Structure formats: structure tokens, C-alpha cells
Amino acid sequence: MDQEIQDYLFDLQGYLVLENAISVDDLEKMNAWIDAHWHYVEKPWADSTEDKRTPRWIGNIETHTYNIENGVNFQNIIEGGDVFEKLIDHPAWINHMRKYIHEVNGLSIHENFLNVRGPGGFIHIHCGGHVPLSYLTFRQENTGEWMVGQINVLMALNDIGPGDGAPVLVPGSHKCTEIHPRLNVDGKGLVYDGVSGKPAGTAFGTKEIYLKAGDVVMFTDAITHGSAERTNEGFRRSIVYRYSPRYVRERFDYLHSEALLERLTPDRRKIIQPTSPRRPPM
DSSP states (O other): OOHHHHHHHHHHHSEEEETTOSOHHHHHHHHHHHHHTHHHHHSOEEEEOSSOEEEOEETTEEEEOSSGGGOEEEETGGGGOHHHHTTTTOTTTHHHHIIIIIGGGOOEEEEEEEEEEOTTOOEEEEOOTTOOOGGGOEEEOTTSOEEESOEEEEEESSOBOTTBOOEEEOTTGGGOOSOOGGGEETTEEOSBOOSSOOOGGGSTTOEEOOBOTTOEEEEETTSOEEEOOBOSSSOEEEEEEEEEOTTSOOTTOOOOOHHHHHHSOHHHHHHHSSSOOOOOOO
């Protein structure tokens, strides 16, 4: 697909699917990492009560969930080895990030995590063009200049088809100022559906995005999105890197290890540490 068509579809739909973006060799390494840490999937919390879950740590990687039905997130997965580091500026999508977020703004990674989600898991519907948040902006001027506040790159580590808990999007909703019916409570638009308790895939206007292992769906965070409920056996495995302009901070304030910073190329380091700390001379 040539760039002109990709630009048109991203502007129109708010997302693009990049097929075979990740090599078979890298997929094997990422899935091997999950297999080697499977006991964290089975027991992600050091202790757990109804209203509190204490995360476990694997070096600088933290177990996490937004809601228990979302599955287990391994936050700050870039600390997991070189196969995750190379995703920072992966050639399959990095030029899209630089163009759509805009090179002059620079890039940062707002959040990066590996997710494992089993039967019954899903994400509620959230976001949309009605939400007044800076990182949910989406502008494309007639001059060809873009300014997108955040782009999510969701990478499928195994096949995601019907019943697998596919990501769901409402195409075009990133430009819609009308509030999605499920996010409309007494005329006030919600950012996140914390009311219905239903999977995003049951909501009006959603489209399930099916992916083969190694495929990627990149979408503006402004689009109304979530995921369908997983009704099949087994686990959905995916990675999400969320790119923003360089002045959007890291979401959970992780301090990257010196070992990681030393290994990274200058371009990669600039993305994950876009604003280096300045200290007075000793």
C-alpha cells in the first residue's frame, strides 16, 4: 500500500493494519519470554484482596492490570531484553509515528506493556473525538501537516480471530464530536465506560480487528476502542507501545535502568528519555 493511500485511510478511519510487521524469529523470542515467566501470569500479585493488588517485579518490569478482566500487563516491557528494545524504533511503523505525531514534536513512549489475557477477559469501551484531552488530539491540515496526540501500536504475538478477544474500534470516531451512546451519561461524555461493565465488543458501531501473529494494528488513541470478550480457550498475547509527542511523560514514571540506557542506540534513547534531566555542575 503506497503512502498516499495509507495517509488517506489513517485520516479517514483512525487506524491502519500492518501485516507481517514482526519477524517469525522475534515472535519466537517474545513468546519464549512469556513462557519463561508464565508463573507471573498464574500468580501476578504478591498478595491480593478485593480492593488491592500488590504487583510483582521482574527487574524493572511490573505486573499490572487496569481492571482484573483486562488480564496481566507486564509494564515497562522494554526492560525485558533486546527483542523488546528493537520495537522502540521498529522499521515497520517508526516512520508512521514520526510523520503522524510530527517530527518537529519529537517522540516519546507514553506506555509500553506486554499483555496476556485469558477466557472471559476484555476491555471496556473508551475514548472518542468528544474527549477534551491533549493526547487524544487528531489534526491533519490541508498542507499535509499532521499532529496526532497519541498512537497505539498493538502487536499480535499469536493469531487473534473470532472469539479470541480481538481489539475493537469504531472507525472514524476519532473525528466524531457526538458522544458514543455507551459513553453518554446524562449528556456528559465519559472517557471510559465504567458503568455498563460490558465488553467493548458488544457496543454499537464497533468493528473487531482480526490479526495474524506478527501483524500490527496502529490507531490513534482518540478513536473509540476497547476489546471483545475472549470466549475461546487459551490466552491472547499482545504488546502495546503508545507513542506521543516528546513532552508527554512516561505514564507510570518508571526510571529506566542504567544498563538499558547504555545499551540503547542514540535514537532509541531519545525516544524513551526525550527530556534528559539537567543538573547544576558539581
